[in-house]
Amino acid sequence: MSSHTDHTTAFITPYEAGNQNQTTTWQACIQFYQDLAAQFPNVLQFSQIGVSDNGKPIHAGIVTADGVFERERIKQEQRTIFFNNNGIHPGEPEGIDACMALVRDFCIQPERLTALGKTVFLFIPVYNVDGCLNRQDTSRVNQDGPEQFGFRGNSLHLDLNRDFIKCDSENAQVFNRFFSEWSPDVMVDTHTSNGADYHYTMTLIQTQADKLGYGLGPYLRNTMLPAIYTEMQERGWPTCPYVNPVKDSPDHGIEDFLETPRFSTGYAALHHTIGFMPETHMLKPFADRYASMRALVETVLAFTTANGAEIQALRAQAREAASQQQQAAVHWVADHGQASSFMFKGYQAVYSPSVLGNYTRLSYDRSQPWEKAIAYYDHFVADITVTQARAYLIPQAWRAVIERLQWNGVQMQRLEADTSLQAEVYHIQSVQSRSHAYEGHMFHDDVQLLPTSASVIAHAGDYLVPLDQPAARYIVETLEPQAHDSFFRWGFFNSVLEKKEAYSDYVFEDTATDILNTEPEVKAAFEQWKQENPGLLSDQQAVLDFIFSHCARFKEPEWRRYPVLRIMH
Structure with a gap:
């Protein structure tokens, strides 16, 4: 197989081979990459990085233009690392299929591979392996295709995009180690949205810029995002921020999604990695969602390749600043007193009586499109610092x-x-x-x-x-x-929230009286409690519990x- 055409035919994806409403099975996906890596060993390295809770292998791949795959060498040479995570929710699979075609094209299109330069394209083809194997066509209630797909939960019935900190799953434990070892500069984690109806096929969650902070946040907001939005517009896929309405429809404004560290982009921010979570619109055809997802990944990759040195420098500055700062923000809230504006293309929200119950239902009338500036609350402030x-x-x-x-x-x-x-x-x-x-x-x-x-x-x-x-x-x-x-x-x-010893009320009644006579601080607190809770004075356990939990005589230091x-x- 020496020609461009032969390679394309040999490595056609299930999406391309079907009616553009098919997504790959996990088995076909892994075999595809294994065959591709065997045919192009100087472009693609593909290997197992761990196992799922159901004992199935989790894989990752590395694409480089010069065949350098050793992590230590890549880090020593300070190469830019772009990471594409797919299939965390296998019912939202367009990223899985788009990644397959993109990696194939790196292998068979020399000009595309050359454009990578020294950038490393790192990817997980299917993160939630167990969910991908749970294949059906019923669980995505409002989604337009594909014909069959995987399930959101893993074999422990966990949503893996809530597991990055607690790490209940084997997947998250593998991911934590993998991500920390590679420390990617930019991550794209591919998804499909639920929610309102509007014109856009592609919507975008990014690491919340104020929460990302340091120099990275302003760079993301003022330089990287505008470039991405402009390029997506030019590629025919106009993009809007993730549609997170402040009320029931976008007309009233939208707010940045605060992706805390349970989510992939919030977890990435803890490592000072710029993260993107593209959310294609569930009501658009699968073929459109696939095409816009590939365009988004390619757009962010191109920006990362062109600006990798600057992103790496900002990350280094952020790491240093975070280690030396006097005050650390640990909790953020949206600043509704500081709204930006976004020119949004939506549909008329219609409210009508439900035929199912005694309430008013919301729907969108596509015969009444509109375009107007809406409030976009993209500024957040730290409300808890330490x-x-x-x-x-x-x-x-x-x-x-x-x-x-x-x-x-x-x-x-x-x-x-x-x-x-x-x-x-x-x-x-x-x-x-x-x-x-x-x-x-x-x-x-x-x-x-x-x-x-x-x-x-x-x-x-x-x-x-x-x-x-x-x-x-x-x-x-x-x-x-x-x-x-x-x-x-x-x-x-949680165990420190539990008192380990208890009392027998008929004995402690007399002891409690003695405690009030000998511990004036407890007596004062008890008098205040009685004034604030007169209804509880007839509850013996409530009275004795207050004295028992506040006294010094039976204090448990660890409680x-x-x-x-x-x-x-």
Whole structure:
């Protein structure tokens, strides 16, 4: 097979071979890449990087113009790394199929390969392997094709685009290690959207620029995004920001999607990687979604290739700044007092009585298109900041937390002897948690803390985690309890919220009276509680629980004490 035509025929994808409404199976996808790598070993290296929860292999590929695939050499030579992740939601598969054709074209089109220069094209063909194998045509309720597709959940029924911090899945554990080892400069993670109706086939979530911060955020907002939007327009795929209406329809304005670290782009931001989550519109034909997705990946790749050195320099500056800053933002909210404007092409929102129930339903009338400027809330502000510690101390017992830090390249020092340290200790004043399970956890939506200083003994084997290192941002936003997707919010420290000892009420009734006579602080707090909760005075357990939980006589020092300590000096 020596000609361009022969190679194209030999490596035609299932999408191209069908009626443009087909997506590949996982088996056909992997075989395609294996055959391609065997035929073009100097262009493509393709290998297994781990296994899924169902024991199926997870693969990754590397394309380079000069046949250099060794990660250490690539990093030593400071080559730009572009990462394309596909199939995290296999029911949204156009990225899987588009990546297959793009990698094939790198192999058979010399001019396309040459255009890569020194840039590395790194990709995962199908991240959620188990979901891709769960093939059917029913789960995507509102989507126009393809005829069959995979399922959103993996074999643990987890949404992997909520798992990047908690890492319940084998996939996420593999991904954390893989991403941290390669440290890509730019990532595109391909998706299909749900939501309103509008003209656009392609919508785009990017790392929220204010949250990304440092020099990277302004560069993304002012330089990279305008270039991407312009190029997509020129390629015939006008693109708009992800349609996240502030009310029920885009007419009232849209708001940036705050992609916290549970999501791929938010996770990437912890490593100072610029992330994009293209969301093609579910109501558009699969062929259009496929074509626009390939155009988007190629557009972002071309920009990355042309501007890689500048992006790398900004990332290095961000890593240094994050490790040395005095104040660290850990939580952001949209600034609705500062709206931008976007010229949006939509359809008339129509409200009419439902035939199913006694309510008004929303629909969109495509016979009434409109184009107008709408409010675009793309500015966010930090509403929770903390004074950055010099280091954190993690007791060795909290192994699940320690190993996740290790998967992300965090540098830690294990103490060789018991050591006395002055530390800032968080006590958990209150926690508001969801009333239902969320991705296998009872997520804590609100956390209130009381910091105090204390002299503590760190034991031999405990881990000291300095902030003066490249992984500083990942450390802060996982170990600070009030951060959006901290380990605490995901329930890794739930056992400290439970008091371990209890009382027998008929005995403790007399003890409680004695406590009020001997502990004036408790008596004062109890008097205030009685004034605030008169209805609970007839509830013996509520009365005794208050005294028991506030007294010094039966104090449990570890109760509601966050075990990760902040070393400030």
